[in-house]
Amino acid sequence: MRKICLICLFSCISFMFLCGQNKKLAISGLRVSNENRNLNYKRARNVMAVISQLLLYYHYRGNKIDDEVSEKAFNKFIKILDFNKNIFLKEDIEKLSKFEQEIDTEFKNGFSRLSKVSLNIKQTRNLEVQAIYKKLLSVPLDLKKEITLISDFDLLEFPVDNLERVKRWQNLLHQFFISTYVGMLVEKENKLIKKESTDKDQKKATEKKINYLALKIKPLDKELEKKAREKILKGLNMRFKRIADGGELDHFNLYINAVCSIFGPHTAYHMPTEKEDIDIDLTGQLEGIGAQLQEDGDTLKVVKIIPGSASSRQKELKEDDLIIKVAQGNGEPVDLTGMGIREAVRLIRGKKGTEVRLTVKKPSGLIKVIPIIRDVVILENSYARSMVVEDKQSGKKIGYLLLPGFYWKKENSDLGRSSSEDIKRELLALKKQNVDGIVFDxxxxxxxxxxxxxxxxxxxxxxxxxxxxxxxxxxxxPRNILSDLVGGVIYAGPLVVMINKVSASASEIFAAAIQDYGRGVILGSGRSSFGKGTVQTFFGLQRGTNEKDVNIGALRITIQKFYRINGQTTQFNGVVPDVVMPTQYMELETGEKYKDNALKSDIYLPTSYEKYAPSGSFEVVIKSSQARVDKSEYFSNVLGYAKFLKQRRGMKKTKVSYNQQLEDLDLLQKKAEELKKISKEKRTLIVTPIVSQKGNEAVKESLKETFKKMEIGLKEDLYFHEAINLIDEISNKLLKK
Structure with a gap:
C-alpha cells in the first residue's frame, strides 16, 4: 500500500459553534466536486475494511478495533451527534446502546447498523426540534427572565420526554436571545455615538465607551427584539438545513471519525475535498479563481480578491459582489442560495485552465455573468516574511523573521514552495543588512x-x-535520527525564537533543537507550546480496494512519535520556554494534554550531539529577561486577567439574564481598559520590509499593506519588545566578552 503524500506534521485545533452567525471564510480554488450525499454501501464497506487494517498495522498504538474501542467510539459518536443533549431523548440512547460493543463487528462485516439506525432517529428528532424552536421563536421573548444553565454538558442526562426537551430549548433560546439582543443593542449604541460626533471631537468620540450598566434601565426595543428572534431563527434553520443536506454520507463520515478519534486526536478519515483543503494549508497554493468568500445570509459575498490571481487579472469580480450561481464553462448554472460555504467553494474551485462562470449581484443591484479561467492562486500571507527593525532605545538593528507555517513543495507538482528554502533566502537578505540579531517568530x-x-x-x-x-x-x-547533513551555518548571530501556546509540532521541533543545542533563547507567550509530538501521514484508501480509479478519500494516521535530541519528548509537555511571559489565555485548557486519547509523554534515548554554546551560556540574560517580565506592571495585570478568565471558564453553572450580560460586558471592558492603559506606550521602531521574493505589481502592492500592518503590530507588541531586549543583552553581555 503506497502513501499518497509526504510525512507531515501539523496541529488540529477544533472549534464548535452551537448557533448564531458563524462567519466562515474560504478561498476558492482546486477541484470541482459533484459529490452525491447518499451513501454508496459498497464504497462504505471498502472504507471500513481498509481503515481497520491501517489502524491495526500502521498506527503507532497498533490496536485493533475491539469491544473497548467500540464502547469509547459509541460514546464519542453520541457526543458528536448531540453534544448539548437537546435533540435525542433518553429512549433513543437506550435503543442505540445495544450497538455499544458491536462497532468492531460492524467494521469486520463492512456495514454499520449503528450509523443507519442513528441517522433515522436523528432525522426524526431534528424535525421535531425544528418545530419546537420555530414555535418558541414565533412570539416575543421575555428580556427580564433569569435562568441558570449547566455549563458542563457531561453533568446532564438526556431528556426523558419531549416536555423536558422543550424546557431545554426554552432555556437555550433565552441564552441565544439575550446574547443576540444585547449584541444588536450595543451595535446600535455604537452607531449613535459615532453619529453624534463631529469632525472636531472625532477622536474623543472614538475613545468614548458604552456605559453598559446604563443600558439596564433602557426599555425593551421591540424592533430589536423581533430582529434578534429572526436572526436566531435564520441561524438555526441554516444549521439544520446543512445537517439534512449532508444526508447519509456526512452521517457515515461522523461515525467513521468517531472510531478513528479513539486512536488519537490526529487520526481521521478525510473525504477527497477535505484532503484538498489540507494540501492548501501545507503548500500555500491552490488552483482556482483567487477570491476570498464569506457567508452573507443565504448567499456568498466576495470579501477579498487575491492580488495576482485569475480574478484580479480578469478585473470584473469585485469585493462586496454576491455570488448567486456557478456554472462550469457552458454548463447549467447551479443556484447557491442557502448552500453552505464549503459546498459552494467546491463548485467554484477547479483545475488550472478550466472556465467557471459566476452569476453575481453587484452592490448596485446589477446581475452579471462573469467568466473566469482558473489559475494557480498564491497565498502570499502563508509564506515567510522578514523586516529590519531599528530600535532607538537600544540602538540595535534587529532582523524580524515571521513563519506562519512549515509549508512544503509537493513532489511532481507546480504547487507549493519550500519553507526551509524561503527562510534561507530571508536570512541571507537580513545578513546583508548587517542586523545585530534575529527574532524568529x-x-x-x-x-x-x-x-x-x-x-x-x-x-x-x-x-x-x-x-x-x-x-x-x-x-x-523503530528509531530514526533525522539530521542536518548539509553543513555550514547560514546565520551565526544572536537568535531569539518566539513561541506561544499554539506553536505546535514542527514549530516545537525547531524550538526544541535550538534550545538543546544552546543556539538561542526561547521566549514564550505562555508556560509551554502546544505539546504535539507525533507524526502523521496520509494513506489513499482506494489503493487498498478494488476501486483504483476512484478517489474515496484518505486516512490521516499517527505513525510515529518524535523526540528531542536530548531524549525528552514535546508530546503533552510541549517546549518550556527559557523566558515565560504571561498571556491573557495562558490559564485556559489549550494544548495536546487536554485532547481525548492523546499519546502520553515519555522519555527516549538521547542522541550524541555537540552543543553550539556551552551549557548555561544564556543563563545571565535569561534571568535578567525573566526579572523584567516579572516586575512589569503590564504582565502582572495580564496574569491577573488570565486567572479571572480561568475562574469564569471553570464555572459549572452559568447565570443568564439581561442584567447579568451587561454586567459581564462592563467587567470585561474595565479589565481590557486596565491592560490598555498600561500598554499604551509604543516603542520607537523604524521598520523596513525585506521583499526578497519576486512577484507582479499587484502582489507587491498587497505585500506593502501586509508589511504596514506588521509594522503597526510590532510597535505595540510588548512580547516582541522583550525579544529586542534579549538580543540587546546577548550582543552586549555575551558576544563582547
Missing part, C-alpha cells in the same frame, strides 16, 4: 513539513541531529 505556527524543519534547523547549526523519530517497536527500524 513561530507564534501561532501549527507546524507542517518534517523535512523542511530539519533542513531549517540546519541553517543555524554547523551540522548534527535535529529530531528523533520513533516507530512502533515491531518495525524493522
Amino acid at each position: 513561530l507564534r501561532n505556527n501549527g507546524g507542517g513539513s518534517l523535512s523542511d524543519v530539519v533542513n531549517m534547523v540546519g541553517h543555524f547549526i554547523p551540522k548534527g541531529p535535529v529530531v528523533q523519530v520513533r516507530s512502533p517497536s515491531n518495525r524493522k527500524k
